[in-house]
Amino acid sequence: MEEARLRREINAVVIGASAGGVQALSVLLPALPANSAAALFIVVHLPRDRPSLLAEIFARKCLLDVREAQDKEPVVPGTVYFAPSNYHLLLDEGPQLALSVDPLVHNSRPSIDVLFESAAEVYRNRLLGIILTGANEDGAEGLAAVHDSGGITVIQEPETAQSPQMVMSALRLRPPDHVLALDRIAALLSTLGTAGPMLQRP
Amino acid sequence: MSVGEAARGREFDIEFRLLIDAIYHMYHYDFRGYASASLRRRMKTAMERFGCPTLSQLQDRVVHEPQVFAALLDYLTVQVSEMFRDPTYFRALREHVVPLLRTYPSLKVWVAGCSAGEEAYSIAILLREERLLSRTLIYATDINPQVLSKAEAGIYDIDRIAGFTLNHRGSGAISSLSDYYIAAYGRAVFDKSLRDHIVFSDHSLATDSVFAEVQLVSCRNVLIYFNRELQNRALGLFHDSLCRQGFLGIGAKETLKFSTQAGGFDSLVHQEKIYQKRSEP
Numbered sequence: 001m002e003e004a005r006l007r008r009e010i011n012a013v014v015i016g017a018s019a020g021g022v023q024a025l026s027v028l029l030p031a032l033p034a035n036s037a038a039a040l041f042i043v044v045h046l047p048r049d050r051p052s053l054l055a056e057i058f059a060r061k062c063l064l065d066v067r068e069a070q071d072k073e074p075v076v077p078g079t080v081y082f083a084p085s086n087y088h089l090l091l092d093e094g095p096q097l098a099l100s101v102d103p104l105v106h107n108s109r110p111s112i113d114v115l116f117e118s119a120a121e122v123y124r125n126r127l128l129g130i131i132l133t134g135a136n137e138d139g140a141e142g143l144a145a146v147h148d149s150g151g152i153t154v155i156q157e158p159e160t161a162q163s164p165q166m167v168m169s170a171l172r173l174r175p176p177d178h179v180l181a182l183d184r185i186a187a188l189l190s191t192l193g194t195a196g197p198m199l200q201r202p
Numbered sequence: 203m204s205v206g207e208a209a210r211g212r213e214f215d216i217e218f219r220l221l222i223d224a225i226y227h228m229y230h231y232d233f234r235g236y237a238s239a240s241l242r243r244r245m246k247t248a249m250e251r252f253g254c255p256t257l258s259q260l261q262d263r264v265v266h267e268p269q270v271f272a273a274l275l276d277y278l279t280v281q282v283s284e285m286f287r288d289p290t291y292f293r294a295l296r297e298h299v300v301p302l303l304r305t306y307p308s309l310k311v312w313v314a315g316c317s318a319g320e321e322a323y324s325i326a327i328l329l330r331e332e333r334l335l336s337r338t339l340i341y342a343t344d345i346n347p348q349v350l351s352k353a354e355a356g357i358y359d360i361d362r363i364a365g366f367t368l369n370h371r372g373s374g375a376i377s378s379l380s381d382y383y384i385a386a387y388g389r390a391v392f393d394k395s396l397r398d399h400i401v402f403s404d405h406s407l408a409t410d411s412v413f414a415e416v417q418l419v420s421c422r423n424v425l426i427y428f429n430r431e432l433q434n435r436a437l438g439l440f441h442d443s444l445c446r447q448g449f450l451g452i453g454a455k456e457t458l459k460f461s462t463q464a465g466g467f468d469s470l471v472h473q474e475k476i477y478q479k480r481s482e483p
Contacts, residue, residue: 069455070455070457070459071425071426071453071455071456071457072426072430072433072457072460073460074460084454084455087455088240090239090240090243091239092237092238092239093238093239098239098240098426099426099455099456100239100240100243100426101281101282101283101423101426101453102240102243102244102281103282114243117243118239118242118243121211121239121242122239124211149211
């Protein structure tokens, strides 16, 4: 019974990354199985004055459908959504995607906190939150919100992060469920198949 | 998830709905059709700002202190925009819409959700460059009276002008932005002759109706704050306001795809989200 309480299905994964994020995602996203039933939402900090090419770049490296998020788009399981440049990405009831041009958070738009906090409200304990390499403090509060809503939290090992500041901020604010090197996070994501995933919260 | 967390989430949901209803009954501002994720986030920011640990406490102040509501309205509505935001949108207006606008003896343009006026002044400047402003009236509408008076003043911090200027150049400008403002005391005051062609007015896409026939509606990054129902209502208003084959511009990441009104418009410049009202069969 205890076991059943700790193991649950994950419907969604949120990932936040900044400096070094594209390289880190190049390790993680190809590991996603083609039969993944979870949807993934990703914020990477990039310059705000030009379009993001992330969806195009990763479409070629992933077994899953990869898209740039559109406002009001219904969430399709097994899809990877990237936040567009200069918009916050949020999850709304439905679940569906929502965008906003609200003020910058931690000097960033899209902001990881905004994505994670809204996803935590929609997916509650069926959410996995991952903070990767980055050189600012965005994401720490968002990951804490994922944790407080019963979701599972993962932080990249600071020693393996190209810029450790973001993961350190997240670590300080709320101890995560797992601190893992990139290859271990990739292994975790590879269990997101339709039969799984059975992630444990220690 | 702890029982406490779940309860807090449920409490917030209930308090949120009650506050939205209270605002509607008390002040006749209708946020019931706003997209909930952004509005909830804005409410949380306002709770911190007003030092209210719960939405019920914020509601108490909003109901009993009209000045608190006025301040809250800023948190719930204000978008920070830029002049000539997304320069390629304005370039597309110039290349694909202006030539057709020239064929009208007089023009009306509706900037819906104009906030502090950046978009309205941008369109006025573009139309002056294209020698169309003298025969144009621009309706710039918003629900927030405080931003409307800011918009009417046409005064912006001088440190925003460098960004505006870069955007303006990217829009295919045929004049210099500095032709249109006077810099003084850290602020840029925009030319009154632009404002003479703009009517700033209180209008709600949630509760008001069509007020004029226009050739162009520009409503960018406003619909993302509405739920689908309200979005459909707003797009219906735009459709009814537009003249035959009139033009609609929406935000770069907005789409008509998920709207019941999609059939009323044809895509004109796909990349820039410029549409044209579909001719009646």
